[in-house]
Amino acid sequence: MIFSKERDPRLVTVRRGGTLLDADHHLLAAWAADCAEHVLYHFEQAHPGDDRPRRAIGLARAWARGEITMTQARQDAFANAAAREVSGAAKLAALAAAQAVAVSHVPAHELGAAAYAIRAARAAAPEGEQERAGRLECHWQRARLPGEIRELVLDDQRLRNEVCWYVFDC
DSSP states (O other): OOOOSSOOGGGSBGGGTSOBOHHHHHHHHHHHHHHHHHHHHHHHHHSTTOOHHHHHHHHHHHHHTTSSOHHHHHHTOOHHHHHTTOOHHHHHHHHHHHHHHHTTTOGGGHHHHHHHHHHHHHHHSOTTOHHHHHHHHHHHHHHTOOHHHHHHHHHHHHHHTGGGTTTTOO
16 A cells, blocks of 8 residues: 555646646656665565566656656556565565556655655565665765655655554654
């Protein structure tokens, strides 16, 4: 569960009655793809030859660049199915990829990609290093936030930290 009970109008596009501009929506998708790609190796090591999460991240990037439609990105995403076939850090990395491509349809999935990536980093860390690994991943993500969406994402992390397993306490 990554959603709050009430939708934040800042994460709803102008076309749908919110205040999010298309350019910022595309930045959210690109950032979510960055978050998912950063931990993708956990999946690829566990399931070599399965390119579904990598393809989902590619679709998220293609949508962010305006190369495909939202419907194409959503229909062609396969990362959720890949996540069902693995566990641990690999599963969480695949879920991050699925969330990244879902940003094209629902901008608020941007935190899902980031949260699952942090959880993947924690799950892959040695015993006793999980919290540190999660903080490092959170800091890595925040360092890559484009200035145009930085305050929006940081505020969204603050507001939805509880429903995102408190992973943004970094």
